[in-house]
Amino acid sequence: MSRYFTEEHEWIDVEGDTATVGITDYAQEQLGDIVFVEVPDVGTMVDKGKDAAVVESVKAASDVYAPISGEVKESNAALEEDPALVNTSPEEDGWFFKLTIGDKSQLEGLMDAKAYAAFVDGL
Amino acid sequence: MLSVSVQGEALRYSRQRGRGENVFAGIAVSFGNCDLSEELTDTHPDDLPDKMVLPLDGWHRALGARMVEFAGYQMPIQYDGIVAEHEWTRRSASLFDVSHMGQLVLSGDNVAAELEKLLPSAIAALRPGRMRYSLLLNVEGGILDDLMVTCAGDGHYFLVVNGAMKWDDIAHLREHLPDEVTLQLGDDRALLALQGPQAAAALEAVVPGVSALVFMQHGLFDWGNYRLGISRSGYTGEDGYEISVREEDVAALADALCADERVKPAGLGARDSLRLEAGLPLYGHDLDTSTDPVSAGLQFALSKARRETGGWMGYDAIARILAEGAPTQRIGLALDGRLPAREGALVFAGDTQVGRVTSGGFSPTLGYPIAMAYVAAEYAADGTKLQIEVRGKRLDAAAVPMPFVPHNYYRGDAQ
Incomplete structure (x- = not known):
């Protein structure tokens, strides 16, 4: 399994044709206390770089973009009961949705963990 | 995603200052011994500094605050987190830097009578050491700003006005007050707010005597x-104090207050969620020139006697609204579920759009989302079932009385 990162602070785990998407620890730290997560319905087609989910913190609503295009296969039901999972476990239990990868070439240009860490250091 | 978040903050928290046509600059005067009216020259808004720095800027950064632009200043939005700071304020005491606000001093002959021409409140009846919430109104009865006015004695009155509006307020006051009234902006003063049930004990330890207020x-x-x-x-909505202090002393005072384990610093984020729970309107969001005091539910700021006598700017328009009833009213809404409705969300009764949210967020104290909205008067009664549209979804909500969380003011032993 490989993990990629975007400059918009999403992470994406790729396993075969399936990708799991969430937001990074840096992102949750910036957003603060998360009170609601709106994940896409199963069957939704999401487009790379377009809105796919919404995170509501105490202070504001923020869009989460799809790192790649694909069809949503599953969304994280645990976030409905406990949106703070995104704060406590952003890169594991607080994942947002899984999708079927439409075009693997879209993974090119995403960052690996090392490149993302350097990117965040530069912010 | 981060860029969106920062944009959201900017939308929510930053307001342009100097929107009026006449903006005054060159106001580097001391707090009590200089006639500001001599110093003022008309200045274009572009001549004002791009980014004004508050006296506690470095103090906030040293404590790890996240800074955002607000009212033209870099200000702390949070230190440890908005919810933690919010809850600490309700439980203990928090120190807020509100030095962006305009601290004005008016003095001269007949200041009270002159102020009464611009404010709908009974200013002349204020005894020294007493203060009142009031409003600057335009001729149409629209709200130019909300403020606190204090009778300091010896013909001096203090006004504390919104940071984003202070330049416009100064222009308005200077335009309508006679030259005999001196208006000074205390821009060499910082303003701190210490808020929470432990505020009195904590401040008394540093400044003996304040608990008698x-x-x-x-x-x-x-x-x-x-x-x-x-x-x-x-x-x-909590007991607490606002403290005006020379800017060169404010860091030492903030350190002295935060040395008390009951006190922690809090940022604008918690200030906003706290005032929302307290049902207190925020100028530029819940109040503006398109709203009037009656629609806004601020009739208490219209002194009873002065509703009869008039003689204040906006009176004719407000008297008409008082007689006919306001077509819209500011109400509180409690939402079902956990999804907050933000400023701008439309309010519906069935298929009919009946209003708009002006402030909204998740209430840390209550554990569900709350909002303020202006709705058509027939939908304003407590208990009215309404819906709010958020990203195409209709959220169920009910009109509820404000404050959402009871006020905890100290009115003395005989309260």
């Missing part, structure tokens, strides 16, 4: 060699 009372207190202007007031 009651809600909406003001006094001068010595702190070392310096004199502080302290009022028992605030914007959180």
Whole structure:
């Protein structure tokens, strides 16, 4: 399994044709206390770089973009009961949705963990 | 995603200052001994500094605050987190830097009578050391700003106005007050707010005597060699104080207050969620020139006697609204579920759009989302079932009385 990162602070785990998407620890730290997560319905087609989910913190609503295009296969039901999972476990239990990868070439240009860490250091 | 978040903050928290046509600059005067009217020259808004730095800027950054632009200043939005700071304020005491607000001093002959021409409140009836919430209104009865006015005695009145509006307010006041009234902007003063149930005990330990003040009372207190202007007031719904202090002393005072384990610093984020729970409107969001005091539910700021006598700017328009009833009303809404509705969300009764949200968020104290909205008067009664549209979804909500969380003001032992 490989993990990629975007400059918009999403992470994406790729396993075969399936990708799991969430937001990074840096992102949750910036957003603060998360009170609601709106994940896409199963069957939704999401487009790379377009809105796919919404995170509501105490202070504001923020869009989460799809790192790649694909069809949503599953969304994280645990976030409905406990949106703070995104704060406590952003890169594991607080994942947002899984999708079927439409075009693997879209993974090119995403960052690996090392490149993302350097990117965040530069912010 | 981060860029969106920062944009959201900017939308929510930053307001352009100097929107009026006449903006005054060159106001580097001391707090009590200089006639500001001599110093003022008309200046284009572009001549004002791009980014004004508040006296505690470095203090906030050293404590790890996240800074955002607000009212033209870099200000702390949070330190440890908005919810933690919010809950600490309700439980203990928090220190807020509100130095962006405009601290004005008016003095001269007949100041009270002149102010009464611009404010709908009974200013002349204010006794020294007492303060009142009031409004600057335009001729149409629209709200130019909301403010606190304090009678300091000896013909001096203090006004504390919104940071984003202070330049416009100064222009408005200067335009309509006679030259005999001196108006000074205390821009060499910082303003701190210490808020929460432990605020009185914590401040008393640093500035003895302040616990004798009651809600909406003001006094001068010595702190070392310096004199502080302290009022028992605030914007959180909790007991607490607002403290005017020379900018060169403010860091030492903030350190002295935060040395008390009951006190922690809090940012604008918690200030906003606290005032929302307290049902207190925020200028530029819940109040503006398209709203009037009656629609806004601020009739208490219209002194009873002065509703009869008139003689204040906006009176004719407000008298008409009072007689006919306001077509819209500011109400509180409690939402089902956990998804907050933000400013701008439309309010529906069935298929009919009946209003708009002006402030909204998740209430940390209540554990569900709350909002303020202006709705058509027939939908304003407590208990009315309404819906709010958020990203194409209709959220169920009910009109509820404000404050959402009870106020905890100290009105004295005989309260």
